[in-house]
Amino acid sequence: MSTLTAERPTAEPAARPRAPKRRLRGEAKLHPLVWVFVVAVMGFSLIPFYWLVNTSLKKGASLSKGELFPSQPTVENYLVVFQNPEFLLALRNSVIIAVVTTTVALVFASFAAYALARLKMRRKAMILTLILSVTTFPAIAIAAPLFSIWREIGLYDTLLGLIIPKLTFALPLAIYTLTSFFKEIPRELEESAYMDGATPFTAFRKVILPLAVPGLATTAILVFISVWNEFLLAVTLTTSPEARPVPVAIAFFSGTSEFDQPLGTISAASVIITVPLVILVLVCQKRIVSGMTAGAVKG
Amino acid sequence: MATKALSPGRTVNGRDQAERRLAVRMTAPALALMALVAAVPIGYAIWLSLNQYSVRTAGLSRFVGLENYVAALSSPEWWAAFGQTFLFAALSVSLELVLGTGMALLLNLAFKGRAVLRTVVLLPYAIVTVVSAITWQTMFQPNMGLVTNVLSALGLPGGDVVWLGEHGYAMAVIVLADVWKTTPFAALIILAGLQVISAETYEAAELDGASKWQTFVHITLPLLRPAIVLAAIFRTMDALRVFDLPFVLTRGANGTESMSMLAYTQLRENRLVGEGSALSILTFLTVMVVSVIYIRFAGGNIREAGKEEQ
Numbered sequence: 001m002s003t004l005t006a007e008r009p010t011a012e013p014a015a016r017p018r019a020p021k022r023r024l025r026g027e028a029k030l031h032p033l034v035w036v037f038v039v040a041v042m043g044f045s046l047i048p049f050y051w052l053v054n055t056s057l058k059k060g061a062s063l064s065k066g067e068l069f070p071s072q073p074t075v076e077n078y079l080v081v082f083q084n085p086e087f088l089l090a091l092r093n094s095v096i097i098a099v100v101t102t103t104v105a106l107v108f109a110s111f112a113a114y115a116l117a118r119l120k121m122r123r124k125a126m127i128l129t130l131i132l133s134v135t136t137f138p139a140i141a142i143a144a145p146l147f148s149i150w151r152e153i154g155l156y157d158t159l160l161g162l163i164i165p166k167l168t169f170a171l172p173l174a175i176y177t178l179t180s181f182f183k184e185i186p187r188e189l190e191e192s193a194y195m196d197g198a199t200p201f202t203a204f205r206k207v208i209l210p211l212a213v214p215g216l217a218t219t220a221i222l223v224f225i226s227v228w229n230e231f232l233l234a235v236t237l238t239t240s241p242e243a244r245p246v247p248v249a250i251a252f253f254s255g256t257s258e259f260d261q262p263l264g265t266i267s268a269a270s271v272i273i274t275v276p277l278v279i280l281v282l283v284c285q286k287r288i289v290s291g292m293t294a295g296a297v298k299g
Numbered sequence: 300m301a302t303k304a305l306s307p308g309r310t311v312n313g314r315d316q317a318e319r320r321l322a323v324r325m326t327a328p329a330l331a332l333m334a335l336v337a338a339v340p341i342g343y344a345i346w347l348s349l350n351q352y353s354v355r356t357a358g359l360s361r362f363v364g365l366e367n368y369v370a371a372l373s374s375p376e377w378w379a380a381f382g383q384t385f386l387f388a389a390l391s392v393s394l395e396l397v398l399g400t401g402m403a404l405l406l407n408l409a410f411k412g413r414a415v416l417r418t419v420v421l422l423p424y425a426i427v428t429v430v431s432a433i434t435w436q437t438m439f440q441p442n443m444g445l446v447t448n449v450l451s452a453l454g455l456p457g458g459d460v461v462w463l464g465e466h467g468y469a470m471a472v473i474v475l476a477d478v479w480k481t482t483p484f485a486a487l488i489i490l491a492g493l494q495v496i497s498a499e500t501y502e503a504a505e506l507d508g509a510s511k512w513q514t515f516v517h518i519t520l521p522l523l524r525p526a527i528v529l530a531a532i533f534r535t536m537d538a539l540r541v542f543d544l545p546f547v548l549t550r551g552a553n554g555t556e557s558m559s560m561l562a563y564t565q566l567r568e569n570r571l572v573g574e575g576s577a578l579s580i581l582t583f584l585t586v587m588v589v590s591v592i593y594i595r596f597a598g599g600n601i602r603e604a605g606k607e608e609q
Binding site: 030034037038041042044045046047048049051052055063064065066068108109111112114115116119120121122127131133134136137138139140141142143144145146147148149164165167168171172175199200201225228229231232235236246247248250251263266267270273274277278280281282285288289292293 | 315317318319321322323325326328329330332333336337340341343344347401402405408410412416417418419420421422423424425426427428429430433434435436437438440442443444445447448479484487488490491533536537539540542543546547558559562563566567572575576579580582583586587590
C-alpha cells in the first residue's frame with residue numbers, strides 16, 4: 001500500500017495512529033513523575049467503574065454505609081433487574097432501534113460517501129460542511145416538533161417513531177466517517193478497473209466496497225454506540241415500556257423517589273448495559289480510535 | 300485532481316458528465332433523507348413556535364406571531380438556563396481540553412503499557428451518558444459514595460454535603476461526569492494532531508538547546524492548535540446541548556437546568572407546545588451562532604481544510 005500511495009501524497013493516510021514506529025522516542029527512561037500521571041489517569045478512568053460495580057453488589061446496611069469492599073457481596077440486584085419485564089423490553093427495543101438505524105444509515109451513507117470521496121461533483125465542500133453541521137444540531141430542535149407530528153400521525157411512542165429521527169444524527173456521522181475511509185483507498189485500484197472498462201458505479205461495487213469493509217465495520221460500531229447512547233429523542237418521543245430504549249428505562253428507574261433510591265438495582269442495570277460496550281472497546285479498540293479521528297486532522 | 304489526463308479529450312468530457320450524474324444520484328437519497336428528518340421538523344418547529352395551543356382542547360390554536368419568543372426572552376427561566384448551559388460548557392470544555400492534551404502527551408510517549416493506558420482511557424467514552432451520570436451519582440451519594448466517604452474520613456469539607464442538592468456542588472458533579480466521559484474524545488483528536496508533528500522538528504529544537512518546556516510551549520502547542528481547536532468545536536457544540544446529565548442527576552433542580560431541558564420541560568411536562576417550540580428554536584439558534592463564531596474566529600484551519608476538499 002505504501003508503494004502505491006507514495007506517488008500520491010494526498011491519498012496518504014497520514015492521520016492514522018497505526019504507524020507507531022516513527023514516534024518511538026526515549027523508550028524505557030520515563031521520568032518517575034510521568035508514571036504518577038499515568039497512574040492518576042488510570043485511576044480517574046477506572047475508579048468510578050469500580051464504584052459502580054461495588055454499589056451494584058451491595059444491599060441494605062452494606063450499601064448505605066458505603067463499604068469500600070462489599071462485606072457480603074450479593075447478586076440479588078442483578079436478579080431483580082433481570083426479572084423486571086420493563087428492563088427486558090427496553091433491551092429488546094434498544095437492540096432493534098440500534099441495529100435498524102445503523103443498517104439504514106450505512107446503506108445510504110456508503111453511496112453518498114463514495115460520491116463525496118471520489119467522484120467529480122459540484123458544491124462538494126458545501127455539502128460536506130452542511131452534513132457536518134447537522135451533527136451539531138441540538139436534538140431538542142427535532143424532538144419538539146416531532147412530539148407534535150408523531151402524535152398526529154400515530155408514530156408517537158413507537159420504535160419506528162424513534163428510528164426515523166435517530167437517522168438525523170446517524171446519517172451525517174456515517175457519511176463523514178465513511179468519506180474519510182474511502183479517501184484512503186488507493187486510486188490506482190479503481191484506475192485499473194476503469195482500464196478494464198468498468199463504470200464508476202461498478203468500480204464502487206466491485207473494488208471500493210470490498211476494500212472498505214474495515215471502514216464500514218468501524219463506522220457501524222461508532223454509529224451503533226451513538227444510537228445506543230442517545231437519550232433526548234428517546235425520552236421525548238416515548239412514554240411506555242413498549243417503546244422505551246434502555247437509557248430511558250434506567251433514567252426512570254432512578255427517578256421514583258429522591259429519598260428511597262434503589263441505587264443498588266440501578267447500578268446493577270447500569271453494569272449490565274455497560275458490559276457489552278466494554279467488550280466492544282476491548283475487542284475493537286483500534287477501529288474505534290481510527291474512526292473517531294477519521295478526517296479530524298489532515299497530515 | 301487531474302487523474303484521467305492520459306485519456307483522449309472527448310471521452311474525458313463524456314465520462315466527466317456521467318461521473319457528475321452518478322455523484323448526484325448517489326448523494327441524493329442520503330441528502331433527501333436528511334432533509335426529511337432534519338429540515339422538515341425544524342421548519343415545522345418554527346411554525347409551531349408562532350402559534351399558541353390550547354392545553355384543554357386538542358387541536359385548538361391561534362397565530363400569535365413572535366409572542367412566544369418575546370415571552371421566552373423576557374423570562375428569567377430562559378436566561379438562567381442560558382447562563383447555566385454556558386457555564387457548564389465553559390467549565391467542562393476547558394477542563395477537557397487541558398486534561399485531553401495531558402492524556403494525549405502521555406499516550407504519545409513510548410513506554411510499556413501504553414496500549415493498556417489507551418484502552419483504559421477509552422472505556423468511559425463508550426459508556427452510555429445516562430450510566431455515566433448514575434456512576435457519578437453513586438460516587439457522590441451521601442454516606443454511600445466513595446468521594447463523600449473519603450472526604451468525611453479525611454475530615455475535609457464536602458463529606459457531609461448533599462452534593463446534588465446545592466447549586467455549586469451539583470454543577471461540579473455534572474461537569475465531572477461530562478469530563479470523565481468525553482475527555483478521551485478530546486485526547487484522541489489531539490493525539491492524532493500530535494502524531495503528525497515530525498520527529499525532525501523536535502530534533503531541531505533539541506539541537507538548538509531548547510528545554511522540554513520550551514519545546515512544548517513554542518513548538519508542540521502552536522502545531523497542535525488546529526487539533527485543539529477542532530476538539531474545542533466538537534466538544535462545545537456537544538456541551539451546549541447538554542441534557543442527559545442534568546436530567547438524571549438533578550432533573551434540572553437547584554439551578555442546573557440547561558436550555559434543552561427547559562424546552563423539554565415546557566413541552567412535555569407543561570404541554571406548552573408553542574412556548575416549548577420557541578425555546579427549542581432559541582436553543583438551536585444559540586448553538587448555530589456559537590458555531591459560526593467559532594469557525595470565523597478560531598477555525599481558519601478548518602476553512603482551509605474545507606478548501607482542500609474541493
